[in-house]
Amino acid sequence: MTVSMRIGTRKSTMALAQTEEIARRLLVVAPELDVEIVKFDPVGDRDQTSNLLRHGGKGGAFVGEIRAAVRAGTLQAAMHSLKDMPGNEDTPGLVIGAALVRDPPTDALVLRDGVTLEDLRRARGEGFKIGTNAVRRAAYARRLFPAIEVIHFRGAADTRVRKLDGCEMQRLPGGGEVGPADALIMARSGLERVGLAHRIAHDFSIEEMLPAAGQGIVAVECAASDWATRRYLSLIDDPAARLCCDAEREVLWVLNGHCNSPIAAYSIISGHDMSMTASVLDEAGGHFIEVTRSGPADRPRELGRAVGLDLLHKGAGEIIERSRPEP
Known part of the structure; x- marks a missing residue:
């Protein structure tokens, strides 16, 4: 029996390539799927002059319209670059159903x-x-x-x-x-x-320029209550990428950063251990705080929370607040 799955994506060359990779992976593990790629032209792509803050940051500029279609049920899933997904806010009714094998994050x-x-x-x-x-x-x-x-x-x-x-x-x-x-x-x-x-x-090496949280990871989002789609997406979920996703996004959550905050976070897994380095900079690059910690790989959120709290203890909150746009 054929099962339909509509996946929403931005229509840029890169976004389409990422979404086609998702479709290929799904069809390998579930040949019965009829995958349709639905192209969006979100406001962040239509308006390439304005600062992204005008559209609610990356979340509003690139993610919001596609998410709305998933919530409305016109899409079963949405492709996002994980680094474009806001990490400091809840997404009621939605979950990351799959994180693909991480591409080079640098x-x-x-x-x-x-x-x-x-x-x-x-x-x-x-x-x-x-x-x-x-x-x-x-x-x-x-x-x-x-x-x-x-x-x-x-x-x-x-x-x-x-x-x-x-x-x-x-x-x-x-x-x-x-x-x-x-x-x-x-x-x-x-x-x-x-x-x-x-x-x-x-x-740039990791030491020269620490990546954004989630950089190099393609995420597939779906409705939390859509268990059929979640089951299919779980078949292409990469365990290592998922652990890094959870750890790095926890840093963003703890810091309550926004799209104008220079925040970086990168984690690597070695055996049963995970190490993470995260940093907060002011926009001029002069004030720089960096923290490195390690912990069990199967407890990524705890590691991300500890790293975020270390950054706050060292003064990261003040840097983030200074960069926060005025209401």
Whole structure:
């Protein structure tokens, strides 16, 4: 008997590639499924000029409309990049049904033609512009290249590289333009998904630039009460990715961070143990707090909670509050 499953996703090249991977995995373990991919054009993709805060952060900009369709029952599941899912708020009625095997979690540097890595390293980046919309990447970039100018740069992964190569100016949220960029900081996994890994000029190590919580993990969300869908999704759930997902999102929950908070968290599993490093930075990259802890791998939330509380004890709450937008 054929069973239908409609999965919602953003229509960007990367999001579609991620969702097609979900469909492939499902059909391997459940050939009776008829998987339909439903494309969305959320407000965060339609408006590539405004600051994401205008649309309620990443959750409102990229996740909200697809989640609403799952709650309404018009979709059985939704694909999200885990790092785009708010970790500091409840999602009543929804659960993460599957976390796929983690892709490379690191960030990478993409350079415009004629610019070299040595150019950026010389004089710590003086005179160069690096484009990103992620406050975490911006904060780390300012620590690594104190003399650079970080500029607002949004768009799908392949679109951003095209704009970089075309030396396009970027419209600012409040009006005016900035640019062109000399380099971009992007997720390695995203570049791989859209076939642009060959453009990577430098892979930032975990020590240089700690990833965002959940970076590299594709999450599939569904209704908590939809047990049939949850059963199918459990067949493609990766245990290691799930444990890392739970640990890193617990840090976000404890810190009550928002999309303007430069927060990073990354965990790794070795045997029965899990270690996690998390950090909080101010947007200028000058004030930096980092914590590393280890614990049993089968108790990820406890480890994430302990790391989050350590960060708060060291003053992370004050940094986060200073970065919180005024109501």
